[in-house]
Amino acid sequence: MDTLRGEGIFADAWNKEFRILRGAVDPAGHLSSAFIEQKLDASLLRWPYFSVLRHGAVPPESAYTRSRDVIGHQRPGFPDAAAVRRLMSAGGTLKLNQLSDWHRPTRTVVEELQAAAPVAVASYVFWTPPESRGMLPHRDASHVVALQLEGRKEWQLYAGAQQVRADAGLDVDAAHPTHTFVLEPGDVLYLPHGWPHDAVARDGDSLHLTFTLTEPTPDDLLEALGRHLLDADPGLAHRFHTTTLEQRTEHVRTALLAHTRHLDDDTWAHAALTAMREVTG
Known part of the structure; x- marks a missing residue:
């Protein structure tokens, strides 16, 4: 993903404006619909590493999973490939979750993004049939980087001043897109x-890979500060009963004030990012 740095996403577009980089990546270096077909038919892929969406609705897990015999034990949550394909033929989007846990090329991109910015990165794939959408207009509590791998996908942005917010949500006024x-x-x-x-998706199936890039929130920083304080002064936890x-x-107030005076910003931010990346990775 050196192209992203070269094109200025992290230099001058970060948190200011959207950017499209035309022909910036080689789709052959990432996964394909044929690769996903193989995983549906013969692999140990299990829910919740995959799900199905249609216009924001999520069918029950039982509608597209089945149990399989794994070394003499019945295990639930494996793809029912025929059911997944039926749902997709009816407009459902197949979504792969946290792809970087089991797909090395995607994991490499995650590592490169995390090296480029102070973020925790999660990865998703959306395989959407023609003229369909997996999710309703929504807002992510993160930055988004999307790589189009197959087909064409029409995006609409709703970036009015009152619509861009810190939290995730579906409370989007979709009547007036700002960009298409x-x-x-x-x-x-x-x-x-x-x-x-x-x-x-337009003019056929669409396959795209999405990365959400989440910076530490005030909550993340406060949690990291608390953990760092207790690591530095375990007596706060072990003697409180007396x-x-x-x-x-x-005691906690005094220790906290003293600790924050001596905790440098880089160490604090690193502690928060480490905890966030352990969850997403």
């Missing part, structure tokens, strides 16, 4: 944090 464009194979899209959007509640709050 189509991604072709090899194109890369960057969306800043919280930009509402949706996408529809004090009154009033003494306990005073």
Whole structure:
């Protein structure tokens, strides 16, 4: 993903404006619909590493999974390939979740993105049939990088001043899109944090790979500070039972104030990012 750095996503577009990089990646270096077909038919792929969506609705897991015999034991959650294909023929999108856990090329991109910015990265694949969408107009609590791998997908953005927010949500006014464009194979899209959007497959199936890039929130930083404090002063946790509640709050306040004065910003941010990346990775 050196192309992203070279084209300025992290240099001058980051959290300011969306950007489309035409023909920036070689789709052959990533997964394909044929590869996914193989995983549906013969692999150990299990729910929730895959799911099916249609216009924001999620059918029950039982509608597209089955049990399999694994070394003499019946295990649930494996793809029912025929059922998945039936749902897709009716407009359902096949979604692969946290692809980087089991697909090395995607894991490499995740590592490169995390080296380029202070973010935790999650990876998803959307295989959408013609004239369909997997998700309703929505807002992610993260930055988004999307790589179009097969087919064409029409995106609409709803980036009005009142629509871009910090939190994820479906409360998007989709009546007046601010931008409309189509991604072709090899194109890369960057969306800043919280930009509402949706996408529809055009002129055939569409396959795209999405990365969500999440920066530490105030909650993440506070959790990291608390963990760092307790690691540095384990007595706060081990001796609290010998004090009154009033003494306990005073001890924690004093320790916290002293700790924050000596904890440099880089160490603090690194602690938060490490915890976030352990969850997403």
